[in-house]
Each structure stands twice: as structure tokens, then as C-alpha cells.
Amino acid sequence: AQSVTQLGSHVSVSEGALVLLRCNYSSSVPPYLFWYVQYPNQGLQLLLKYTTGATLVKGINGFEAEFKKSETSFHLTKPSAHMSDAAEYFCAVIPSNTGKLIFGQGTTLQVKP
Amino acid sequence: DVKVTQSSRYLVKRTGEKVFLECVQDMDHENMFWYRQDPGLGLRLIYFSYDVKMKEKGDIPEGYSVSREKKERFSLILESASTNQTSMYLCASSSPGDSLSNQPQHFGDGTRLSIL
Numbered sequence: 001a002q003s004v005t006q007l008g009s010h011v012s013v014s015e016g017a018l019v020l021l022r023c024n025y026s027s028s029v030p031p032y033l034f035w036y037v038q039y040p041n042q043g044l045q046l047l048l049k050y051t052t053g054a055t056l057v058k059g060i061n062g063f064e065a066e067f068k069k070s071e072t073s074f075h076l077t078k079p080s081a082h083m084s085d086a087a088e089y090f091c092a093v094i095p096s097n098t099g100k101l102i103f104g105q106g107t108t109l110q111v112k113p
Numbered sequence: 114d115v116k117v118t119q120s121s122r123y124l125v126k127r128t129g130e131k132v133f134l135e136c137v138q139d140m141d142h143e144n145m146f147w148y149r150q151d152p153g154l155g156l157r158l159i160y161f162s163y164d165v166k167m168k169e170k171g172d173i174p175e176g177y178s179v180s181r182e183k184k185e186r187f188s189l190i191l192e193s194a195s196t197n198q199t200s201m202y203l204c205a206s207s208s209p210g211d212s213l214s215n216q217p218q219h220f221g222d223g224t225r226l227s228i229l
Contacts, residue, residue: 044115
């Protein structure tokens with residue numbers, strides 16, 4: 001069965017520092033890949049997605065992610081953290097032709113002043 | 114913008130009650146989904162629907178049922194609520210796109226359900 005692993009349930013960075021949130025998936029066939037963000041008391045908002053084409057994907061709010069097939073990874077990065085980035089982040093995959101999202105456990109990002 | 118509206122943000126019910134959670138989307142999406150979200154477990158799929166009057170079980174359907182009588186509305190039903198169904202419930206919708214898989218899902222703000 002497909003699975004998604006997010007390394008680290010909590011990540012803490014200082015404002016202005018690099019943000020790196022890790023995501024690995026298990027699949028012999030590259031799935032479609034997504035990152036979602038959830039702010040407190042809200043639903044999930046799409047940050048970015050990879051389906052085909054360029055492996056470096058840019059999303060909203062300055063985030064980007066790189067699909068690395070050899071490493072089965074789709075890590076999320078942002079060069080400089082802002083206080084408003086504090087939220088929970090979910091990596092998700094859709095195995096081919098299923099339409100069903102499989103989520104990782106989530107990573108809570110804390111940004112310290 | 115896609116709008117997915119869940120009828121209640123907070124709901125408190127008693128054990129044994131029949132509970133209805135409603136979800137409406139305004140983008141004419143074919144696909145609709147119900148998830149529950151629990152700390153440390155991420156989101157888990159309860160049921161989904163690819164068309165009116167069509168439903169498929171997700172990963173944790175036990176204790177739940179769904180109804181999709183109209184394209185824009187997808188209801189989640191707790192037949193006899195139990196305390197282990199206390200959770201955050203999220204509804205989502207998506208268009209089928211070129212293939213079933215590559216369209217992002219759009220989420221509502223969630224319903225935080227407490228069963229006492």
C-alpha cells in the first residue's frame with residue numbers, strides 16, 4: 001500500500017531562517033504529489049503540486065518543492081521563514097488513477113522571533 | 114475561487130444520536146470526499162463520491178454512511194454516534210481533470226465534532 005512519511009512532527013525555525021520540511025513516499029510508480037498547509041481553525045489550502053514536467057515546483061507564499069524520483073522524496077522549502085508561516089503542513093500523494101489522496105501525518109512548523 | 118462550505122464549525126452531540134454533517138461546493142465538481150483529522154494521524158479518508166448517487170468506501174468507513182443526492186452536496190452520516198468519533202471532519206471536492214488523479218482537492222474549514 002502507498003504511504004507517505006513526513007520526518008518530524010514538529011519543526012522549529014527562527015524568523016528569516018531556511019524552512020525544510022521532509023516528505024518521502026513509497027511507490028514504484030511516481031505518484032502525483034501535493035503539499036497542503038493548514039492554519040489554526042481552518043481547512044487545508046493547496047501550497048503546490050507536482051504532476052509531470054519540471055521537478056522543481058514553485059507554490060504560493062514563497063514555498064517550493066523538488067521531486068526526486070531516485071530518493072522518492074518531495075521536500076518542501078522556503079529560503080526565509082516568516083512568522084505567518086507557522087501552521088501545520090501536510091504532504092500528500094495520489095497514486096496513479098485512483099483520485100484518492102493519501103496524507104502524511106503532518107508537520108507543525110513553529111517560527112520563533 | 115472554489116468554495117467548499119461545511120454547515121457547522123462546531124457541533125456537540127450525545128452518544129447514540131444520529132448525526133448529519135453537510136458539505137456544499139459551488140464549482141460543479143464531480144468528486145467529493147469526507148476525511149477525519151486526528152492528531153498524529155493526519156487525514157484519513159472515510160468515504161468519497163465520483164458522481165451523484167455514487168459512493169465508495171475509503172480507509173475508515175465503519176460507523177459512517179454518506180449521501181449524494183445532488184452534485185453539489187455530500188452528506189456524512191454517523192448512524193449512532195460514539196465517543197471515538199469525536200474528531201475534526203473535513204470535506205473536499207475536486208474536478209476529474211484529464212485523469213482521475215492530478216486535480217487538487219479543495220477543502221472546507223472543517224467541523225469539529227464532539228460526542229459526549
